[in-house]
Amino acid sequence: MSSYFLRLLLFLTCLVAATRSTCNVCNSVNKMACYSMTQTKVCDANNLPSGAPFDCPPGYMCVSGSGGVLCQPKAPSSNVADCQDCNKCDASQTFACTGTRSFALCLGTNVPQQSRGNCASGYVCNNGIKEICELATSVNPSCSTVDDTTTTTAPTTPPTPSTNDxxxxxxxxxxxxxxxxxxxxxxxxxxxxxxxxxxxxxxxxxxxxxxxxxxxxxxxxxxTNKPSYCYTPTTNPPTTTTAAPTTSNPAAYCAKLQSQGYFPVGTNPKTTCHQYIKCYQLSGSWLGKGYTCPGNLYYNSSTKTCVSTLPATCSDRIESISLNGVELE
Incomplete structure (x- = not known):
């Protein structure tokens, strides 16, 4: 009987550790972060995970601990991978939870895109339900970026200061x-x-x-090599600052995205959820054109079609969504 309870205790301990594992959090020891169960990312000068993820060797998983972020063998029972359910696109390829309240759009792929979304206060991201954000009192977050998964409010982030001064x-x-x-x-x-x-x-x-x-x-x-996030707008900007591209300016929006295809405009079920933007290149310049779905149809960012069912991205439970730095409306 004691052996049974010992195994049960070990299982529960591992379960708690797994649900409380960190993801996308920079480890101060080696300035790395676990991006998924089997991937790591390097942290930038602002102590934020940046750039493309690095894969752990086959049979290894990412673990963040006192020795830093390391790829460790999956076999030992003492190793519990971080990011158990982080950065995994849901079954509909619409979104992936990246934190307790944060998520990224998948745009019809199995890979989270350069996107950042946040659930409204009191809601958490869960990739096992139809809604992206669900009440924290009803479900557990699929991915936690803090040790205490009961936390439902994100730390306050001060506005980014201007680089003019x-x-x-x-x-x-x-x-x-x-x-x-x-x-x-x-x-x-x-x-x-x-x-x-x-x-x-x-x-x-x-x-x-x-x-x-x-x-x-x-x-x-x-x-010497141009970073992937540097882009050329359709008009020459002044040498100081230029207004950030928005979905109201399709050409600037597409120049920022640097990608051809169809993209969402916003999360409002009454207005922007019916709209989408087509991005394309012509003679080396990025151009964009806005469209509105016919009738009462909504734009689905996963299937890239107009649909009659309200997509998961259209909800007042969502606080904000940005795509490659462009805030959706």
Whole structure:
């Protein structure tokens, strides 16, 4: 009998560890994060997972612990993989939970796209139900980015300070290092701000990368190869700042996405859920055209068709969704 209870206790311990495992959280030991059960990501200068994920060797899984984020053998019972249900596209290939309240769009693929969504306060992401976000009192989150999975509110994130004033930017960030100015290929993607703490005061200075190099925010320095997130808008932006592309400007939206195809506009069932944008290239320039589904049909980002059933992405339970940095309406 004691052996039975011992096995039961071990099972419950592993179960709790699995449900409380972290995902997309940078480990301070080696500046890495588990992206999925078998993948890792490098953390950038802002201590955020960035870039393409790296696969663990066959038979290994990602574990975040006191030794850092490591790929460890699946066999030992003491190893419990992180990200048990993180970054997995649901059965309809609509979304994947990336955190307790966060998710990414899959756009009809098995891979989460460059997207970020958040459930409204009091809701958590669960990929086993039709809705993306469900009441925290009704279901458990499919993926947790904190040790306490009962947490239902995300930490408050201060607004990103403007890069126009380097000193003010550094005073707001309160971190030493090099930080990206923007993402326009010919201007801001070649610039960076260096922040330092001098005599208790935050000091900042803006620099331009030498020659034809670009600033890579992942490694925090100028590089010869253009980072994937740098893009060329359809009109030449000023050298300081330009209004962020929005879904109300299809050409700028598509220039930011740098991808051809059909994409959603927003989450409002009465308005933007009926709309979509077609992105395409013509003579080297990114162009976009907005469309509205006929009648009472909705745009489904997974099937890329107009449908009669309300898609999971159209809900007041969703606080926000962005696609490659463009906020959907």
């Amino acid at each position: 380097a000193a003010a930017y550094c005073a707001a960030v309160k971190k030493q290092g090099n930080f990206a100015v923007g993402e326009f290929t010919e201007t801001t993607c070649r610039q960076y701000i260096q922040c330092s703490l001098t005599n208790g005061k935050w000091v900042g200075k803006k620099y331009a990368c030498a020659g034809s190099t670009f600033f890579d925010r992942t490694v925090g320095q100028c590089v």
